[in-house]
Amino acid sequence: MKVCEAKEKLIIALDVDRASRAFSLVERLNPFAGMFKIGMELFYSQGPPVVEGLIRRRGRVFLDLKLHDIPHTVARTSRVLTRLGVAMFNVHAAGGRDMMRAAVESAGEAAAAMGVNRPLVIAVTVLTSINQQAFTRELGLDGSILDRVVAWALLARECGLDGVVASAREAAAIRQACGPDFVIVAPGIRPAGADAGDQKRVMTPSQALAAGASHLVVGRPVIAAPDPVEVARNLLREIEEGNNG
Numbered sequence: 264m265k266v267c268e269a270k271e272k273l274i275i276a277l278d279v280d281r282a283s284r285a286f287s288l289v290e291r292l293n294p295f296a297g298m299f300k301i302g303m304e305l306f307y308s309q310g311p312p313v314v315e316g317l318i319r320r321r322g323r324v325f326l327d328l329k330l331h332d333i334p335h336t337v338a339r340t341s342r343v344l345t346r347l348g349v350a351m352f353n354v355h356a357a358g359g360r361d362m363m364r365a366a367v368e369s370a371g372e373a374a375a376a377m378g379v380n381r382p383l384v385i386a387v388t389v390l391t392s393i394n395q396q397a398f399t400r401e402l403g404l405d406g407s408i409l410d411r412v413v414a415w416a417l418l419a420r421e422c423g424l425d426g427v428v429a430s431a432r433e434a435a436a437i438r439q440a441c442g443p444d445f446v447i448v449a450p451g452i453r454p455a456g457a458d459a460g461d462q463k464r465v466m467t468p469s470q471a472l473a474a475g476a477s478h479l480v481v482g483r484p485v486i487a488a489p490d491p492v493e494v495a496r497n498l499l500r501e502i503e504e505g506n507n508g
């Protein structure tokens with residue numbers, strides 16, 4: 264895989280609470296990542312200016328606010344997020360068909376009014392911090408995580424969404440069910456030997472790519488490392504080599 268293709272696959276999670284820290288990471292990691300993820304911590308502490316600031320620094324933003332509400336509220340919020348100029352945002356598949364349709368339609372309308380491409384809209388399936396035991400006993404859901412993730416991926420695709428967030432452990436089954444162009448964003452990525460922390464369904468970068476993930480989300484292994492640039496460079500190398508066998 265060429266370096267530029269590999270770079271597009273890597274998303275760095277900017278899980279910090281200050282814009283200055285986020286921007287310093289972006290400046291150092293821009294050569295290695297195709298997108299930066301702004302999640303709840305950074306957005307709730309710094310607000311929309313952090314998104315605009317990152318875009319000005321030529322970063323592409325995945326805004327990870329995991330919308331989950333009634334269709335009307337999600338539609339209006341999707342319009343707001345689209346106007347911020349993000350490249351991708353997410354909603355919870357558990358919000359259901361009408362909510363997912365509302366998100367994608369509203370993002371499409373807002374983007375058309377601005378004369379820009381619609382951001383990718385993807386559905387969070389089963390969080391990577393959930394294992395089968397918690398899925399069954401705490402969430403009270405029937406069947407296997409794998410079957411639920413694939414069912415939600417198919418529903419998301421039917422609603423016009425571009426892809427899903429799922430663990431790479433489900434990536435092969437999603438790829439088979441949803442086809443080659445479906446976006447599969449996999450968090451819970453850990454280089455071999457790295458601490459899993461609270462993540463339960465993890466894979467290494469090369470395993471995740473071999474399974475069919477289109478994008479890998481990596482947070483702590485990079486941003487909490489003594490040398491984030493070195494870890495990002497190694498990740499990119501593993502991604503490049505991964506698909507070359």
Ligand SMILES: O=C(O)c1cc(=O)[nH]c(=O)n1[C@@H]1O[C@H](COP(=O)(O)O)[C@@H](O)[C@H]1O
Pocket residue numbers: 276278302327329353387389390391392428429430450451452460462480481482483484
């Ligand atoms: O939507 C997400 O990005 C997400 C979904 C999921 O199921 N699991 C998950 O870890 N994430 C996010 O991916 C990132 C993973 O970070 P690390 O575990 O530090 O690599 C965090 O910012 C999470 O909020």
